[in-house]
Amino acid sequence: DAKTTQPNSMESNEEEPVHLPCNHSTISGTDYIHWYRQLPSQGPEYVIHGLTSNVNNRMASLAIAEDRKSSTLILHRATLRDAAVYYCILRDRNNDMRFGAGTRLTVKP
C-alpha cells in the first residue's frame, strides 16, 4: 500500500494561511489524494481530494506536485476552529482509507 508522511505537528497564528505538507513518493497513477481532519472528540470529516490538478473548495485548497509525489493542504485563513489532526490519505481502486498519524495543527490566537 502506498504510504504518506506528514509532520507530527504544526502551529499557526489565527487568520494566517497554513500549509500542511504530505509526502507520498510511492503513489500510483490511480491513487486519489484525500484529506480528512479530526476535531477534538469528533469523528473525522472530509476536507478535500484530488488526482492531478490543484483543487479548491470552501474549506481549503489542495496543491498537488507535478510528479504527484507530494501535496500540500492550504487553509487560507486559519481559525481557532481549524485546530485538529489533519490526515493525508491515498485511496486506490480498493478504496481502502489508510490513515497515518496525521499532523496535529495548533492555532494560536
Place this chain on the structure above:
Amino acid sequence: DSGVTQTPKHLITATGQRVTLRCSPRSGDLSVYWYQQSLDQGLQFLIQYYNGEERAKGNILERFSAQQFPDLHSELNLSSLELGDSALYFCASSVEAGNTDTQYFGPGTRLTVL
C-alpha cells in the same frame, strides 16, 4: 452533524464478553465502513459493506464480524473481548463505493473493556 448515527455512545464491559455496535448511515448512502481508533494504533480501517455485501476488509480480527442489513444499517459484533479492544469505534457512510466518494463519519462508540 454528519447524518450518520451510532449507538451506543459509550459501552463498558468485561473481558470475554460480546458486544454489538450499531450504525445508521446517511439517508441514501449504500456503503458503510467501520474503523477502530486506539491510542497506540491510530485510526484503522476494519471493514466495508456496500448494499449488503462485504466489499473490502482491513485489519479486522477474526473475533470481530459485521453485517449490513436490507435497510442498510450495519452492526459490528465484537466477541471474546480483550483489554486491548478498548477503543473508539467509528462508522462512516458514503453514497457509493468508489475511491472518490466522501466518507461521512459518525460520532463514534467508545468501548471500554475492564
